[in-house]
Amino acid sequence: xxxxxxxxxxxxxxxxxxxxxxxxxxxxxxxxxxxxxxxxxxxxxxxxxxxxxxxxxxxxxxxxxxxxxxxxxxxxxxxxxxxxxxxxxxxxxxxxxxxxxxxxxxxxxxxxxxxxxxxxxxxxxxxxxxxxxxxxxxxxxxxxxxxxxxxxxx
Ligand SMILES: [Zn+2]
Numbered sequence: 078x079x080x081x082x083x084x085x086x087x088x089x090x091x092x093x094x095x096x097x098x099x100x101x102x103x104x105x106x107x108x109x110x111x112x113x114x115x116x117x118x119x120x121x122x123x124x125x126x127x128x129x130x131x132x133x134x135x136x137x138x139x140x141x142x143x144x145x146x147x148x149x150x151x152x153x154x155x156x157x158x159x160x161x162x163x164x165x166x167x168x169x170x171x172x173x174x175x176x177x178x179x180x181x182x183x184x185x186x187x188x189x190x191x192x193x194x195x196x197x198x199x200x201x202x203x204x205x206x207x208x209x210x211x212x213x214x215x216x217x218x219x220x221x222x223x224x225x226x227x228x229x230x231x
Contacts, residue, residue, distance in 0.1 A: 126183050126231055131222060136181045143173045162205070169198060180223065185230045188223045195220065 082091040087104040098105050105114070149155060150166045172194045179187020195216045202208045 125229060128181070128183055129226055132180060132226060135219065135222065136177050139173065139177050143170055143177070146170060165201060169194065183230045185227060188227055188230065191223060192220060
């Protein structure tokens with residue numbers, strides 16, 4: 078192709094460099110405009126998936142909470158509740174770090190992981206007779222915040 082021509086970004090036909098738009102498909106083909114549009118699209122995409130402050134706060138608080146409870150799990154008091162319960166808490170903890178990482182990266186699977194974990198925790202705790210309405214409400218609030226931002230996640 079000659080230097081005076083540009084390949085259309087949309088249909089691939091040769092277009093005069095100074096034409097501005099493609100004769101064949103009508104799209105803007107100027108290299109400069111095309112690059113500008115590309116970077117605007119990229120910026121829009123980045124902003125769309127950027128992490129809201131509330132998500133940041135949730136992740137940090139939940140992470141601190143998980144670290145604290147990891148110290149508690151292996152305390153003597155917890156051990157007296159039985160190894161089954163300790164194992165359950167340990168698994169819950171691992172999954173907690175997984176969903177926090179997912180939500181931090183604005184990934185939909187992070188929210189879904191938290192949803193499944195919450196359902197499992199609610200089920201197990203009611204079966205064990207340690208279900209608390211406070212925990213249920215807290216989880217429900219957290220879930221509604223996460224699902225509010227769900228459409229913005231990848
Ligand atoms: Zn074209």
